Amino acid sequence: MAERTLARYLTEEQRNRGVITADLKFLIEIVSRACQAISIAIGKGGLGGVLGEAGSDNVQGEAQKKLDVLSNEILLEANEWGGHLAAMASEEMDLPHTIPNRYPQGEYLLLFDPLDGSSNIDVNVSIGTIFSVLKCPEGADLSTAAAAEAAFLQPGTAQVAAGYAVYGPTTVLVLTVGDGVVVFTLDREQGQFVLTQENVQIPADTQEFAINMANQRFWEAPVQRYVHEMQQGKTGPLGKDYNMRWVASMVADVHRIMTRGGIFMYPIDSKLQGQGGKLRLMYEANPMALLIEQAGGAASTGLQRILEIKPGKLHQRVPVILGSKNEVDRITGYHRT
Ligand code: AHM
Ligand code: MG
Numbered sequence: 001m002a003e004r005t006l007a008r009y010l011t012e013e014q015r016n017r018g019v020i021t022a023d024l025k026f027l028i029e030i031v032s033r034a035c036q037a038i039s040i041a042i043g044k045g046g047l048g049g050v051l052g053e054a055g056s057d058n059v060q061g062e063a064q065k066k067l068d069v070l071s072n073e074i075l076l077e078a079n080e081w082g083g084h085l086a087a088m089a090s091e092e093m094d095l096p097h098t099i100p101n102r103y104p105q106g107e108y109l110l111l112f113d114p115l116d117g118s119s120n121i122d123v124n125v126s127i128g129t130i131f132s133v134l135k136c137p138e139g140a141d142l143s144t145a146a147a148a149e150a151a152f153l154q155p156g157t158a159q160v161a162a163g164y165a166v167y168g169p170t171t172v173l174v175l176t177v178g179d180g181v182v183v184f185t186l187d188r189e190q191g192q193f194v195l196t197q198e199n200v201q202i203p204a205d206t207q208e209f210a211i212n213m214a215n216q217r218f219w220e221a222p223v224q225r226y227v228h229e230m231q232q233g234k235t236g237p238l239g240k241d242y243n244m245r246w247v248a249s250m251v252a253d254v255h256r257i258m259t260r261g262g263i264f265m266y267p268i269d270s271k272l273q274g275q276g277g278k279l280r281l282m283y284e285a286n287p288m289a290l291l292i293e294q295a296g297g298a299a300s301t302g303l304q305r306i307l308e309i310k311p312g313k314l315h316q317r318v319p320v321i322l323g324s325k326n327e328v329d330r331i332t333g334y335h336r337t
Pocket of ligand 1: 062091117118119266297
């Protein structure tokens, strides 16, 4: 039987199951091609002159790497001409990018973190791209970039598709169109994504956790309690030994959880209180939360299901606790007591 490429998967979802529209199929294919282009640029590393600082800061005041800027440009250029989008928003841009007048406008909004895990770029550790797709509300004001922001402020439950690419030893694309989670692997010779896993299911239980332990002294009490109990292992209240992993690329940490379960936490802490958290809601937490829930896991701030947060601004940050359901339920229980 012929390989199931991304194009074929999307065509089948459109034709047989009516899950997606022709425009959404086109949008996802374009994003996947942009991810291939980013993967190629990353693969060149020091030979391609793509490593190092860009010499600029993004809207969040973070120093941009050359690959942050390049990946953002690749995604913008790939997506602006096709007629499938009303606007785009990115971690690397203060305001949304509206579609230039010379191109037709479509009904979707695309949000992305073009290069997640920026601190890992120069050290040759896995990094990725995260994206989220929303429908543009009818009658939305897209006349200026500033006005367009309001169209994006929809809860994560409104996402019609979400995904991420991990640029690791292999490049994988993990996708949901609201019909479960599927994984594609980039066949570099053919230049296309091929389906390698369907119906991804995250085990409900786990013995693996991911958190930046350097922030321990700043954590809130429920997180202190939970991590302390995990560290006590078999002889503690949880009755089992845990292992810890922290890649510092959310895409890689989430992909490990997709593959074998686990819990990932970037909680609120006293240092982050003023900004609401570390990770961004609209293009990091929401797409990951949708993927995790579609794979049978859970995603919470500790106090609230991430997908139900009504966003107040485009670059809003939130606490993130996601992964194996029983462990996420345990720590949200600790938040309630
Ligand atoms: P980025 O989008 O600028 O790369 O920041 C997000 C990243 C996540 O991928 C990762 O989970 C986290 O920041 C790592 O933070 P820390 O450096 O505190 O470990
Ligand atoms: Mg990021």
